[in-house]
Amino acid sequence: PEVCTFCNESFDKAASYRRHMASHLSVELHQCVECHKLFNNNRQLNFHMKIH
Ligand SMILES: [Zn+2]
């Protein structure tokens, strides 16, 4: 099975695994660690981080 590298949850179906990973990526890579504001992409997030 596919195992999530973020939370170690395992998935029998590759499709469920990809959907699960996408949920992590959208939340964890594009969320400000300081104020938890969400961004559509890393470029916006990096730009935002300059104000902290
Ligand atoms: Zn996970």
Ligand SMILES: [Zn+2]
């Ligand atoms: Zn922020």
